[in-house]
Amino acid sequence: MNAPSPALVAPRPERLRLVGQRRQLLAVMHQRLMFGMVVYAGIIALIALRILYLAAFGDHAGRKVSLTSLVPERGDIVDRNGDPLARTIDAWTIAIHPTKVIGDKLALARRLAVLMPEHSEEHYFALLRSGKPFFYLRRRASPALVEAVNALGEPGLAIQREPDRLYPQTTLAAHVLGYTDVDGHGVAGMERAFDSQLSNQATRGSPLVLSIDSRVQQALEHELLNAMTKFSAIGAAGVVMDVKTGEVLALTSLPQLNPNAAGQGTDEARFNRATLGVYELGSTFKPFTVAMAMDSGIIKSFGKVYNCPDQLPAYGHIIHDTHPFGGQCTVAEIMKESSNIGTAQIAAQIGAERQKFFLRKMGFLNRIDVELTERGRTLTPGSNWGPLEVMTVGYGHGIAVTPLHLATGYATLFNGGVYHPATLLKVSPTHPVPRGVRVFSEETSYRMRALLRLVVMQGTGKKADAPGYRVGGKTGTAEKLLNGRYTSSAVVTTFAGVFPMDEPRYVIVAMLDDPKATKDSYGFHTAGWNVAPVVSGTISRIAPMLGVHPDRTREPDMGQVLPFVHKTHPEE
Amino acid sequence: MSGRSFRSVFMVASCAGAALGCYLVSLRVASERAALEEVETRIVLAQRDLRVLQTEIGTRGRLSQLERWNAGAFALSAPSADQFLKGSFELARLARPEHQVDFQAPVVLASAPAPASQSPVGEPDTDDGGASAPLAPDILLHQASLKTETREVPARQIVALPQTIARSTDKPATADKPAPIKSVEKPGLAAAHQSAKKEAAATVSATPKKSVDKPTAPRTKPVTKPVQIAKVDPLAPLPGRRSGTPKDSTADR
Numbered sequence: 001m002n003a004p005s006p007a008l009v010a011p012r013p014e015r016l017r018l019v020g021q022r023r024q025l026l027a028v029m030h031q032r033l034m035f036g037m038v039v040y041a042g043i044i045a046l047i048a049l050r051i052l053y054l055a056a057f058g059d060h061a062g063r064k065v066s067l068t069s070l071v072p073e074r075g076d077i078v079d080r081n082g083d084p085l086a087r088t089i090d091a092w093t094i095a096i097h098p099t100k101v102i103g104d105k106l107a108l109a110r111r112l113a114v115l116m117p118e119h120s121e122e123h124y125f126a127l128l129r130s131g132k133p134f135f136y137l138r139r140r141a142s143p144a145l146v147e148a149v150n151a152l153g154e155p156g157l158a159i160q161r162e163p164d165r166l167y168p169q170t171t172l173a174a175h176v177l178g179y180t181d182v183d184g185h186g187v188a189g190m191e192r193a194f195d196s197q198l199s200n201q202a203t204r205g206s207p208l209v210l211s212i213d214s215r216v217q218q219a220l221e222h223e224l225l226n227a228m229t230k231f232s233a234i235g236a237a238g239v240v241m242d243v244k245t246g247e248v249l250a251l252t253s254l255p256q257l258n259p260n261a262a263g264q265g266t267d268e269a270r271f272n273r274a275t276l277g278v279y280e281l282g283s284t285f286k287p288f289t290v291a292m293a294m295d296s297g298i299i300k301s302f303g304k305v306y307n308c309p310d311q312l313p314a315y316g317h318i319i320h321d322t323h324p325f326g327g328q329c330t331v332a333e334i335m336k337e338s339s340n341i342g343t344a345q346i347a348a349q350i351g352a353e354r355q356k357f358f359l360r361k362m363g364f365l366n367r368i369d370v371e372l373t374e375r376g377r378t379l380t381p382g383s384n385w386g387p388l389e390v391m392t393v394g395y396g397h398g399i400a401v402t403p404l405h406l407a408t409g410y411a412t413l414f415n416g417g418v419y420h421p422a423t424l425l426k427v428s429p430t431h432p433v434p435r436g437v438r439v440f441s442e443e444t445s446y447r448m449r450a451l452l453r454l455v456v457m458q459g460t461g462k463k464a465d466a467p468g469y470r471v472g473g474k475t476g477t478a479e480k481l482l483n484g485r486y487t488s489s490a491v492v493t494t495f496a497g498v499f500p501m502d503e504p505r506y507v508i509v510a511m512l513d514d515p516k517a518t519k520d521s522y523g524f525h526t527a528g529w530n531v532a533p534v535v536s537g538t539i540s541r542i543a544p545m546l547g548v549h550p551d552r553t554r555e556p557d558m559g560q561v562l563p564f565v566h567k568t569h570p571e572e
Numbered sequence: 573m574s575g576r577s578f579r580s581v582f583m584v585a586s587c588a589g590a591a592l593g594c595y596l597v598s599l600r601v602a603s604e605r606a607a608l609e610e611v612e613t614r615i616v617l618a619q620r621d622l623r624v625l626q627t628e629i630g631t632r633g634r635l636s637q638l639e640r641w642n643a644g645a646f647a648l649s650a651p652s653a654d655q656f657l658k659g660s661f662e663l664a665r666l667a668r669p670e671h672q673v674d675f676q677a678p679v680v681l682a683s684a685p686a687p688a689s690q691s692p693v694g695e696p697d698t699d700d701g702g703a704s705a706p707l708a709p710d711i712l713l714h715q716a717s718l719k720t721e722t723r724e725v726p727a728r729q730i731v732a733l734p735q736t737i738a739r740s741t742d743k744p745a746t747a748d749k750p751a752p753i754k755s756v757e758k759p760g761l762a763a764a765h766q767s768a769k770k771e772a773a774a775t776v777s778a779t780p781k782k783s784v785d786k787p788t789a790p791r792t793k794p795v796t797k798p799v800q801i802a803k804v805d806p807l808a809p810l811p812g813r814r815s816g817t818p819k820d821s822t823a824d825r
Contacts, residue, residue, distance in 0.1 A: 055602075089624065214635060544651060
């Protein structure tokens with residue numbers, strides 16, 4: 001065999017180069033592989049770490065959306081004792097997608113008309129054929145109806161739960177609460193005034209506490225409604241207020257309104273007579289005139305004598321009395337018999353400036369100061385506040401205010417003479433009583449007690465007396481202005497009362513709009529016959545609940561007035 | 573040698589074990605937390621149900637509905653001022669027994685003859701139940717002969733049927749007679765009793781209206797006198813006498 005050639009043994013130089021290259025190539029490949037592995041391992045480590053982290057701190061897969069606190073869609077409204085007056089509940093809503101209906105539309109319309117008879121089957125059929133995507137059939141449907149509709153088995157029917165505003169006490173305090181629109185925003189009453197607080201996520205968890213006491217409210221509404229029905233009045237209003245704090249315990253306006261279906265109520269029912277309606281409240285103003293005169297030093301004793309003729313000519317008009325004295329009369333008698341002539345003379349002595357000063361301080365010349373947005377503008381003589389106007393305003397004519405104004409005024413007069421604005425929110429550490437404004441002196445406030453107690457004991461307000469509760473107050477019968485003329489056929493009768501008179505705590509104002517005379521009232525339609533019994537009935541119901549203890553032996557200091565009452569007139 | 577070679581394996585195993593332990597702890601914590609949330613959710617759901625039920629009850633029992641029920645069924649009204657009491661003293665006063673004047677009780681007058689006055693006055697004090705006592709009150713006590721009864725009581729008796737009068741006249745007869753006689757004789761002497769009753773009725777019904785007082789007075793007088801002696805202590809204090817007389821008078825009648 002021939003020996004291998006050296007060329008065969010010794011590597012060829014190009015081959016040697018090839019080996020070097022290869023080694024280099026391998027090294028690069030190794031490097032790249034290593035790099036890829038590191039990256040790969042890094043990613044895996046990252047994922048593993050993430051998994052570990054999630055296992056340790058993350059949420060588990062089966063976790064539900066937590067319901068850790070019960071925050072309603074819209075805040076509750078409760079009365080001062082915590083009884084709910086407005087709540088948001090989950091109500092059933094029945095709707096339909098006409099385009100998704102797959103069954104026989106005519107048959108479906110027929111069955112819907114049977115279940116929901118508020119519309120005819122033609123209406124439902126037209127609705128189904130309209131081609132529109134969505135219709136509400138019924139909001140706040142009863143569970144029975146929902147079950148029946150569900151049993152139809154039509155996939156185009158949508159049955160859902162939606163938050164809905166419910167007023168559990170129905171008509172109770174409807175004008176205070178107001179109501180909401182379809183979207184759940186307040187459009188009247190406290191729902192409107194506190195809409196942002198009630199719908200704000202942060203504040204809606206705690207309820208809005210009103211000063212209303214639902215038991216007092218119910219008593220007042222019931223008694224007023226009875227009187228309104230009995231005397232065929234077109235409307236009524238009532239207020240019960242705490243004298244010291246200005247808290248409104250009850251505020252009602254009739255005819256009734258059901259805020260659960262506010263849209264079905266008439267405009268008349270939606271109208272708030274207690275804060276939006278302004279009325280000439282007549283003789284109930286007379287105590288203010290006497291108090292102004294006492295504060296101004298004109299009247300120093302209830303025995304001050306005025307000349308009270310049968311009629312008093314004044315600046316081209318003639319002022320009449322229902323019970324003419326035809327001679328001399330004392331201040332006590334003027335109040336007891338509700339004499340316009342006597343009061344007009346007292347008012348004339350006060351003068352326009354002082355009268356306006358006192359009325360402005362009591363807030364009678366402006367809109368009522370209360371949380372509601374429904375507040376009526378008062379009507380006053382304005383720029384032509386002449387001597388005649390002073391006289392008529394003195395006995396409550398020519399000035400129109402709301403019943404809540406009147407209640408605030410009486411509270412001012414009998415709480416020691418300090419004006420506090422009315423409030424519908426419960427007084428609490430978070431809502432303290434605002435600083436008051438002194439209007440009348442304490443002395444005047446104290447002495448007025450006996451005068452108004454006299455009206456109820458012997459005068460025109462006898463029927464307002466609730467035995468043992470020391471009711472004091474004043475009747476007022478004002479003729480209504482119809483077609484620009486005052487007519488005696490239509491009147492507004494009012495009673496503003498305070499109890500217990502020896503230590504005033506609550507004011508009650510009741511008003512009937514256009515009550516008619518009945519057989520029981522012997523043909524009279526004055527306040528002493530129709531609205532005074534409302535006050536008596538209401539007080540005997542609410543006073544024990546409000547902690548007023550009946551006591552037949554207690555009376556205010558009647559020695560200030562009784563000596564000055566000389567003759568007794570037959571009532572009315 | 574083997575330990576040395578397996579050291580890394582042990583290290584890895586212990587590391588893995590520690591990691592697994594940590595993981596188990598965190599898993600346990602997470603599951604506890606989830607359970608707690610579950611409970612919280614159930615509490616909130618229960619609260620929501622409570623709220624729904626409260627709303628429903630409140631709506632069904634709303635004040636206007638209660639008022640309607642009251643008008644229809646209960647007819648409750650506000651309490652009057654007299655129904656309030658100021659305290660325990662006024663409450664206790666309500667339980668005080670009412671003092672009733674018994675118009676039927678005989679008018680008893682005490683009159684002592686002048687000579688015998690010393691001994692009877694002393695005697696009842698020392699021995700009330702003594703042998704001489706029955707004599708002394710006999711002298712001392714005089715029942716008024718003229719009985720002025722109240723107008724209402726005789727009028728009622730007159731207006732009523734004779735039977736009721738008979739029953740009322742029957743009572744004194746049974747009362748003044750000893751009790752055993754009454755119980756024994758009742759079945760046997762029913763007829764006799766009835767006739768006596770009728771007699772009494774006849775006497776009463778026969779009497780004219782205006783002189784009701786007179787016949788009843790003499791009839792009761794002789795009968796009740798011994799009873800009177802036995803029961804009335806002439807010198808007993810006033811309350812004792814008061815409590816004694818009604819008993820007497822019922823027996824009297």
